[in-house]
Amino acid sequence: MGELTGLKADLAQVVRLALAEQTEDVRLFAARLVRKYRGSEPELAEQVDLFLRAKPHRAGTPLRKTGTPALAEQVLPVDDESRLSLLKVFKDSSDRESPLLSAELEESLGQLIQERKQAARLAALGLTPTRSAIFVGQPGVGKTLTARWLAAQLGVPLYVLDLTAVMSSLLGRSGSNLRAALDFAKRSPCVLLLDEIDAIAKRRSDDTDIGELKRLVTVILQEVDEWPAAGLLLAATNHPELIDPALWRRFDLVVEFKMPEAAAVKEAIKRFLGQDFALFGRWIEILTFAFRGQSFSDIEREIQRFRRAVALGTTPDADLVEDFIKARALSLDRQGRIDMAVLLAKQTRLSQHSISDITGVSRDTIRKYTADGSIVVPKKRRREA
CATH class of the missing domain: 1.20.141 (Chitosanase, subunit A; domain 1)
Incomplete structure (x- = not known):
């Protein structure tokens, strides 16, 4: 079965967001559809725009706590075969020691934090905070520690995707595992880290990869593109040259971690x-x-x-x-x-x-x-x- 494209893919995305009860993200996606189809489907764009105007935007910040169950009450998704948890969870206090960062990195990450803390101001201007970023750098330069610190500064948990659990030996299960982990992370405000993303987001032109890995790339592309403003999606890689070029264009921010001076x-x-x-x-x-x-x-x-x-x-x-x-x-x-x-x-x-x-x-x-x-x-x- 071929991949959904165009209007069909957009419709599927709206349904998925609606079923997940992500009301504000449905609004954001609908506003994007108005802009997208204003030229090719003017009647559709006008009708969607009327729906948006009929239901005013509800005030609130992207990291506002929702009525979802507390973290301890939420059951983490697991791989059906191994029963391993698909996500690792970190809940650090806001006074967690800051990572060692260059002045350039401090400025970039500082703005990311301020965007979240002043989300209402951005919303008043029709803007949303940075929703996704990819950390690039050699092992040991502080990418994961920085993700933990960011989550602590924002007052939300950090979920780290466990690739060993996601990559099931059962054909087709890896895609389901990935979807389950991502859907869980979108239920409440959090920071989600896709560590070593090059392992599952390789170039789709790589003939050595099986079809399932290429399908995982498609899943990640869709998720990064439409990640809800309530959370922050991070990815980390030691091998940027292996990543599918289309993925780079999806991330709002690329953060380079250089070897320390x-x-x-x-x-x-x-x-x-x-x-x-x-x-x-x-x-x-x-x-x-x-x-x-x-x-x-x-x-x-x-x-x-x-x-x-x-x-x-x-x-x-x-x-x-x-x-x-x-x-x-x-x-x-x-x-x-x-x-x-x-x-x-x-x-x-x-x-x-x-x-x-x-x-x-x-x-x-x-x-x-x-x-x-x-x-x-x-x-x-x-x-x-």
């Missing part, structure tokens, strides 16, 4: 060290340099290892840091090792022999950059393309 790395080290910062603080500049190019999750994992070793008394802090720097130096190019050697000479009392052993830079080279006891900082390296 030096200032963010230093702040992350301080945060992850916690009360042990007093012990490791003297190494902060060296650790910031050594963690260049690492994700927040990589930094946290290594810092936690430091703290455990110190807590157990197995290794002194100096030995921990020196061993770590020595391992990191192996991944640096020659100029990077020289930069590290200069920094060690500037920030520590290590001998040139020790610095040479740690970085692999000869003592002659170290002396060249620290001639007469003064530090000669290497010229700034060209930024890698």
Whole structure:
């Protein structure tokens, strides 16, 4: 059976929204139909417009709580075969610690929050808040943590789609699971995160995918296009090149999470060290340099290892840091090792022999950059393309 298109697809969408009792979203969709068909179906557009005018818009904000059951009373959808829940639920308080974000990200996400908090003002101008966004970035840069923080700031739960449960072994069940999870999330104000969306929203031109996956892409396209203003739909991906191009056009906002810069790395080290910062603080500049190019999750994992070793008394802090720097130096190019050697000479009392052993830079080279006891900082390296 072919996919519904045009007027038939629009009719099906209206029925679906109406059966879900999403009154305000029916109004929004109907207003869109008026604009869409004003040229090709003027009589239909005029009739729908008359219906809209006959029933004035009901005041309220997109995140206004409705008369739906409390979260604890709602039964999460499950896969019929495995009985696994299709959604993971997080309910964090509004004072949840904010994620480590660049100034650009803070501005973008700050506006998204303000749009939600001032939805009435936007509605008065005929506007709606951003309904969907896709987070793009390498693993460990904070995409999921940011989704949790956003939900906490908006005072709504975060649902995360569990792909392991959605992708059923039964043919045709995956599509039903996806629909069930999405329909559940639309019943009340929430943030829904489709994590690793590239796993189910690959390019439909990819001949290696089975037909069922291509049908899942179609489902997601429809949902993103008509996601209700009462909720916020987020997606996250580590592989944007795999995603169907049509999906990109559906999202209202694309948010890029880049690898942390030096200032963010230093702040992350301080945060992850916690009360042990007093012990490791003297190494902060060296650790910031050594963690260049690492994700927040990589930094946290290594810092936690430091703290455990110190807590157990197995290794002194100096030995921990020196061993770590020595391992990191192996991944640096020659100029990077020289930069590290200069920094060690500037920030520590290590001998040139020790610095040479740690970085692999000869003592002659170290002396060249620290001639007469003064530090000669290497010229700034060209930024890698």
